[in-house]
Each structure stands twice: as C-alpha cells, then as structure tokens.
Amino acid sequence: MTHEDQTGGPVRVLLVDDQALMRMGFRMVLDAEDGIEVVGEASDGASAVRQASVLRPDVVLMDVRMPGMNGIEATEQVVAAATGARVLILTTFDLDEYAFAALRAGASGFLLKDARPAELVTAIRAVSTGDAVVSPRVTRRMLEMFSDRLPDGHAGDGAAAAADPRLAQLTAREAEVLRTVAEGMSNAEIAERLFLSEATVKTHVGRILAKLQVRDRVQAVVLAYETGLVGR
Incomplete structure (x- = not known):
C-alpha cells in the first residue's frame, strides 16, 4: 500500500476547521506521517474554497459546522471547481444530518472527530486514491436514517x-x-x-x-x- 498519491508525490492535505486547536491536533498527527503533507489551513468555508483553488490539495479535511459558509456549501464549491481535490468530512456524530448532506454535495467520505490518529491517516490515504469508502457501514446507517428523502x-x-x-x-x-x-x-x-x-x-x-x-x-x-x- 502506497503512502503517496497516484502521481508519486505526497498526499497534499488542506485542513479546514474553525477551531485552531483542532487544526493543530490534526497537523501534529499528519506532520509525523511519511507521504502526507499539510499544505494549508482554513477556519471557514469561504477560505477553504479559495485555498483549495490556489493550493490544489489532494484531500480537504472539512469540518461541517462553521460560521459563515458551512462545510456543506464549501464542499459543493470545491467539488464543482473540479480541481481534483476530494473532501473528507469531519463530524462529531456518526448519524449527523450535516454529514449526510455533505455526502450528497460531493464529499468522498466522512470521519468522526474522535477517530484515532491511525484512522485519520488511513482515511486520508483511502480518500486520496478514490478506491475506498471511509467507515462504509456508518455511511450506510446514515443513508438508511435519511432514506425517507x-x-x-x-x-x-x-x-x-x-x-x-x-x-x-x-x-x-x-x-x-x-x-x-x-x-x-x-x-x-x-x-x-x-x-x-x-x-x-x-x-x-x-x-x-x-x-x-x-x-x-x-x-x-x-x-x-x-x-x-x-x-x-
């Protein structure tokens, strides 16, 4: 299993969360990993969209609940820009309506914020390749929960x-x-x-x-x- 993206370089990650301590924690975990490079940080959706366009990351680690433009709107715009960036949604609850909406908006998967560091790294690598689903059974539970739509x-x-x-x-x-x-x-x-x-x-x-x-x-x-x- 490669630790790099399909072009042979490191997996480039953009961190998006309105809590600076949360971003710092993610950065510490990812900076310690070979083959993953944190290329930028954003504290809101609008900034995330701008930075994704300029930095062209492989993966955007996106919080959904942020002031101003939320993660759902930001996800939709990042995906629509067709830069090749894949969005991995961060959520507090596995049955989160916001996370479900983000999947509908084009996110490639989602991860609980209390996931272990190894799970975070595995999820980013999986999403960067496009050939795996993050927490597939939880994804299915979300789809079933909102199946009336x-x-x-x-x-x-x-x-x-x-x-x-x-x-x-x-x-x-x-x-x-x-x-x-x-x-x-x-x-x-x-x-x-x-x-x-x-x-x-x-x-x-x-x-x-x-x-x-x-x-x-x-x-x-x-x-x-x-x-x-x-x-x-």
Whole structure:
C-alpha cells in the first residue's frame, strides 16, 4: 500500500476547521506521517474554497459546522471547481444530518472527530486514491436514517434500475456488486460473498464508477439509493 498519491508525490492535505486547536491536533498527527503533507489551513468555508483553488490539495479535511459558509456549501464549491481535490468530512456524530448532506454535495467520505490518529491517516490515504469508502457501514446507517428523502424503491428493484440510464449501462454482475458496495461491504467481503477474487471485484468496482461517472464508492452508494437500486 502506497503512502503517496497516484502521481508519486505526497498526499497534499488542506485542513479546514474553525477551531485552531483542532487544526493543530490534526497537523501534529499528519506532520509525523511519511507521504502526507499539510499544505494549508482554513477556519471557514469561504477560505477553504479559495485555498483549495490556489493550493490544489489532494484531500480537504472539512469540518461541517462553521460560521459563515458551512462545510456543506464549501464542499459543493470545491467539488464543482473540479480541481481534483476530494473532501473528507469531519463530524462529531456518526448519524449527523450535516454529514449526510455533505455526502450528497460531493464529499468522498466522512470521519468522526474522535477517530484515532491511525484512522485519520488511513482515511486520508483511502480518500486520496478514490478506491475506498471511509467507515462504509456508518455511511450506510446514515443513508438508511435519511432514506425517507430518497425515491421509493425496493432492494433489487429492476424497474427502478432500468429507468435510470446510468444504471442501465451496468451488467447484471456489476449491478450485483454495486448492491454489495451499498451494503458497506469491503472488496474482500464482496469477493467472499460472490465467490470472486479481490482483483476481480476491484475491476468490477472500477468499471461501475466509470459507467456511473462518479468519483468514488461513496457517490456510487448515494446513487444506488437515489435511483432505487437499493431501497428501504
């Protein structure tokens, strides 16, 4: 597992939190890691958007509750700017409506603020590669908690899937893999359930993301719920 981004350089991180002590704590953890470089800090959403444009970080570690422009609005603008930066949301509670809204706005995952240093580092590296979901089972719980906001659907509803042109591009096997991804399963768990190799699962996931034109597994999960491929 590489400790660097896909270009061979260190993973460049922008820290965004309105609490200076929180930013200091994150910086101390990340500065001690090889292959991760903190390139800037911001105390509010507007500053985060400006710095993301100038510094072009690989990962933006984004608090959601900040004065002025909050993390949700900032996430939407950072993602829309198409700089390649991926947003990792920081939240106090795992069932946080703000964090859910940030995922809908384009964040690539979220992390609890009381996560252990090793979890923080692992999450940043995972988000920087785009091939892993941070806390997938917690992501699923959030989606279920707010499922009343998504279209009615039933798990495996072929009609719902066929009605969406993006999902219509998937093969039957790819749709099956997407359902397991939406359950919060890792590649290893998917491989065990579907009797596939991990390499084959990774290939399927890559094709799914390309066909759906989404950045990562989190966005694929949101799409699966929104379209009714996976329902309540």
